[in-house]
């Protein structure tokens with residue numbers, strides 16, 4: 001065993017011990033899990049899909065307020081994958097230990113999860129991230145005021161545009177322009193996955209590119225020439241698509 | 245003479261074709277599509293036609309190699325950022341998951357009247373629609389003294405496979421402080437930023453293992469793709485290593501592969517490694533099918549990629565003279581989808597929508613330093629015309645450049661799974 005491996009093993013043992021303590025007795029404070037300040041930076045990897053904080057709502061992924069102690073697939077107003085609902089029914093609860101496993105490699109804990117995230121391999125990074133999330137559980141005590149600039153919001157899209165019913169077949173044809181870069185398998189190396197997105201989020205994001213509120217030049221170009229109907233059709237198609 | 249005969253023949257067949265075409269398509273069990281070339285254009289077209297017709301069209305892909313090594317990212321291999329095998333892809337899934345009949349052979353002739361393709365192995369394949377995506381071949385004599393026989397001494401490394409390995413081995417084996425000469429191609433050619441990304445990657449490699457080496461570039465062009473971005477990178481990362489000579493002064497009079505010499509403006513330059521990228525034309529099978537124009541490229545109908553010379557043949561990718569789209573893997577993949585939709589519409593009556601074309605070319609200029617250029621296009625009557633575009637800026641910060649590089653890794657994974665399933 002190298003020194004590094006030894007430390008890692010030691011940490012896992014400590015962590016396992018802590019987990020036993022958490023839900024049995026007094027909950028851990030954030031600082032006992034890891035460094036929430038570093039965790040906030042790591043959280044940027046999550047924020048394109050998940051919201052957390054005072055006005056967090058479900059987006060591509062469920063909001064993460066009060067995630068500790070929550071049963072898998074518990075939120076009523078979020079459309080979970082079949083796999084996640086099955087895990088919830090089987091009794092999966094988000095403890096520090098389970099969340100740690102999930103963040104390390106989502107698909108190894110919940111095969112078939114729609115969360116297209118490759119995972120954080122570094123144990124310390126996972127603890128820091130969980131420490132940050134911990135500050136949003138056990139509310140209202142721990143919820144800090146969110147900074148107005150912390151999580152930039154996309155401009156609101158007109159209700160009439162959001163209400164357009166897209167044609168998923170047309171979306172399937174249009175999607176071939178997307179799959180040159182965004183993989184249909186949901187893999188997200190270097191380029192985010194767009195598989196299984198709720199259509200409202202999809203439409204909002206595409207209009208944010210079209211209006212150049214989001215900065216990416218390739219996406220501004222692609223979205224820039226899509227009509228409202230075309231965006232709705234793509235949204236309808238990608239919402240239905242399941243991770244392979 | 246041959247051309248006249250061919251025209252007359254086609255004319256004659258066209259007349260009876262009116263009677264024959266309907267039963268010919270309806271009478272047989274499934275309409276047949278033959279795709280020649282399993283690269284960025286051909287593999288994508290075969291996959292999309294098979295996938296979206298759900299078995300209603302019989303798709304055969306003819307490609308001599310069993311593994312396709314992408315030219316894209318071959319420069320990253322040259323720079324030591326990827327291993328060679330990671331640029332290879334098999335046709336296994338096209339056959340097993342999409343039902344494409346993959347035939348590993350060369351197409352050596354196209355009989356447009358009989359609508360059949362002959363293969364080097366002797367087989368004949370008949371088609372209702374032929375898709376040609378053969379990539380490029382080199383123009384004989386465009387660099388005096390160089391021919392295909394010289395490619396082991398002075399590699400082009402501009403087609404996928406062993407040529408890239410050869411050039412890399414030569415660079416790795418170069419004596420300390422040696423000279424690399426790159427002979428850049430005239431327009432139009434595949435991958436406009438390709439030679440310059442390669443020069444960046446050669447310099448990166450030399451900086452690691454042979455820092456006193458020099459790279460001399462002779463270029464018949466006054467300017468090239470992403471020029472300001474490349475020149476910025478060369479000054480920032482490889483100061484003093486690269487000398488680029490362009491325009492009239494960059495014209496090479498002759499190369500002498502046996503002596504490893506390059507003659508420019510009367511001066512004889514000794515090279516330790518010489519990468520000659522000659523002038524290009526459409527892959528020769530397009531010539532044999534007589535669908536090329538006087539300049540050696542294939543004129544196409546923009547919306548469907550049908551050859552202007554024969555509506556039963558569609559041409560994709562580098563082989564086309566399409567208007568504004570550059571010859572890139574991204575473009576070929578984009579055109580293939582428009583073509584697949586048109587072919588299905590013609591053979592099965594499925595719906596055809598107006599095509600959308602786009603392209604982005606990422607280039608890696610140094611570690612974690614990526615740049616990109618791209619545009620969207622639409623089909624007009626006359627050509628595939630540019631609608632809108634963007635390009636990376638000089639002086640961008642390191643975070644953005646790194647993100648651009650990481651994005652290119654995502655694109656590579658995306659396009660190769662879009663081609664091969």
Ligand SMILES: Cc1cc2nc3c(=O)[nH]c(=O)nc-3n(C[C@H](O)[C@H](O)[C@H](O)COP(=O)(O)OP(=O)(O)OC[C@H]3O[C@@H](n4cnc5c(N)ncnc54)[C@H](O)[C@@H]3O)c2cc1C
Pocket residue numbers: 280281282283284285286306307308309312314315316317318319349350351352377378379380401402403434435438439442527528529560561562563571572573574575576604605606
């Ligand atoms: C160094 C370099 C870097 C590049 N980088 C990029 C990049 O970063 N991004 C990008 O988008 N593009 C890049 N490209 C360009 C890209 O490789 C080509 O534009 C793309 O491959 C064109 O696709 P195609 O289908 O026209 O031809 P190809 O991909 O070349 O495919 C043609 C296929 O046809 C086969 N073939 C030819 N003749 C016959 C025949 N008679 N019978 C049967 N089969 C035949 C060949 O074996 C080949 O597999 C790069 C190119 C080079 C050289």
